[in-house]
Amino acid sequence: MARDERVQSAIDNWAPRFVANGIDYNDFQRVTNSVETWDEWCQKWSECGAMHEQMGEQAEAAGNYESAAYHYLHAAMAYHFGKFLFLSHPDQLRAAHERNVAAYQRALPYFDIPGERVAIPYEGGSTMYGILRKPWHVAKPPVVILVPGLDSVKEEMHNYGNVFLERGMAVLAIDGPGQGEMEFEHPMRHDYEVAIRHAIDYLEQRRDVDAGRVGLMGVSMGGYYAPRAAAFEPRVKAAIAVAGGYNITGHFDRLPRLTRDAFIARSGSSNEQEALEKLASFNLEGVMEKVRCPLLIIMGRLDRLIPPSDAERMAAEAGGEVELWMFEDGNHVCNNIVYKHRPQMADWMRDKLRA
Numbered sequence: 001m002a003r004d005e006r007v008q009s010a011i012d013n014w015a016p017r018f019v020a021n022g023i024d025y026n027d028f029q030r031v032t033n034s035v036e037t038w039d040e041w042c043q044k045w046s047e048c049g050a051m052h053e054q055m056g057e058q059a060e061a062a063g064n065y066e067s068a069a070y071h072y073l074h075a076a077m078a079y080h081f082g083k084f085l086f087l088s089h090p091d092q093l094r095a096a097h098e099r100n101v102a103a104y105q106r107a108l109p110y111f112d113i114p115g116e117r118v119a120i121p122y123e124g125g126s127t128m129y130g131i132l133r134k135p136w137h138v139a140k141p142p143v144v145i146l147v148p149g150l151d152s153v154k155e156e157m158h159n160y161g162n163v164f165l166e167r168g169m170a171v172l173a174i175d176g177p178g179q180g181e182m183e184f185e186h187p188m189r190h191d192y193e194v195a196i197r198h199a200i201d202y203l204e205q206r207r208d209v210d211a212g213r214v215g216l217m218g219v220s221m222g223g224y225y226a227p228r229a230a231a232f233e234p235r236v237k238a239a240i241a242v243a244g245g246y247n248i249t250g251h252f253d254r255l256p257r258l259t260r261d262a263f264i265a266r267s268g269s270s271n272e273q274e275a276l277e278k279l280a281s282f283n284l285e286g287v288m289e290k291v292r293c294p295l296l297i298i299m300g301r302l303d304r305l306i307p308p309s310d311a312e313r314m315a316a317e318a319g320g321e322v323e324l325w326m327f328e329d330g331n332h333v334c335n336n337i338v339y340k341h342r343p344q345m346a347d348w349m350r351d352k353l354r355a
Contacts, residue, residue: 006038009256010085013304016335021156022077031078042092045082046099049075053103065110072107076100076155084151085258087265094184101181104131104155113165120174120202122182128198129181130154130174133161134208138168142213142237142353145199146173147192147229149220149333151262153180160217163346169353170209174199176225178266187268190281192225193232200235213237213353217345218244219333220305223297224282227314231290238352239291240345242298243333246310248282255305288317294352295322298341300330323348 011032019025027048035044056071076099083096108115108131115133122128131154135141144164146157154173161171175181176195178188189195196216203211216239218226223244230239245251252260260272269275295318299311308326315324325344330337 003036004038006258007035009258013256018081020335020338021159042082042086042096045078046096049078069107069110072103076104080153080156085262087261100155120198122198130172132172133165134170135165135168140210141168141170143170143172143203143209144215144217144349146171147218147222147225148179149222163342167346167350183266188266193229196229196233215349215353227291228287230293231287236293238294238349240296243306245306246284246313248279249276251307288314289319291318292320296348297324300327300334302330303332305332
């Protein structure tokens with residue numbers, strides 16, 4: 001039987017992302033080879049997550065905490081990638097989402113650089129959740145806020161966080177409106193500086209980080225959110241935008257069907273036309289000139305989701321110091337060449353956040 005078009009689309013568009021962000025390549029091959037229809041996708045990945053979760057529990061019970069962290073992280077990533085675009089079965093999506101959050105939280109104390117789940121006050125008495133991790137060797141480190149994309153979550157930012165932590169920066173990965181733990185009650189919003197304002201307000205209440213040195217790093221949709229927030233939140237000292245779109249509706253028709261469906265759902269829309277109307281405000285025209293802090297833009301010429309010209313336009317209109325790293329061999333978010341940009345962007349951020 002021929003493989004479901006949506007299954008093939010997920011494999012074709014996101015295979016490097018899965019591996020770059022924590023899925024074992026052998027798990028990826030085994031699970032995707034077992035899936036023929038999209039209806040099976042979340043179940044198969046959840047079974048992989050459950051396997052790792054059980055191995056994590058066995059390791060934890062035996063006092064083998066390094067192994068527990070390893071398996072709980074792999075479990076969390078499997079649950080996440082099972083549900084990340086599985087909008088056709090909201091009950092399965094919600095169950096896998098909750099298991100992703102729980103598995104990652106079980107891993108947090110056991111990582112080489114542990115972390116804590118933090119509750120950040122948000123509008124209307126609601127809560128925005130984040131994961132804060134701090135380097136051992138710095139008393140009061142600067143902080144890089146990690147901003148996920150349309151279908152990613154704070155837990156998926158784990159490997160991104162490691163490169164900053166290794167260089168003496170703390171990281172705060174958040175689920176903003178429309179993302180992860182906020183995707184069910186809060187639709188995505190173009191003015192993401194609101195979420196960043198609340199995050200920095202929270203950081204200013206802590207004595208163990210330097211909230212006077214805050215950077216942003218956003219990927220994909222987060223690559224739009226980061227410069228947008230930097231334009232309107234003056235406390236941001238530097239920002240990195242990886243594969244962000246300049247004008248979301250300008251390239252909507254080139255997006256995979258799964259991604260278009262995600263935009264409909266996470267914008268709180270009932271159909272594509274309504275989503276396009278809401279997404280019209282997700283536009284950096286007249287915004288980029290307000291970005292005064294140092295800005296790094298990273299884009300791959302082989303990106304099939306976002307036109308590379310969007311990055312060039314963002315760089316041309318930025319109001320302050322800007323660098324554009326364009327990789328001829330990079331795919332979406334340059335996940336196929338992480339060695340060419342992840343360590344280097346962390347070096348760049350360290351330089352900009354020096355005391």
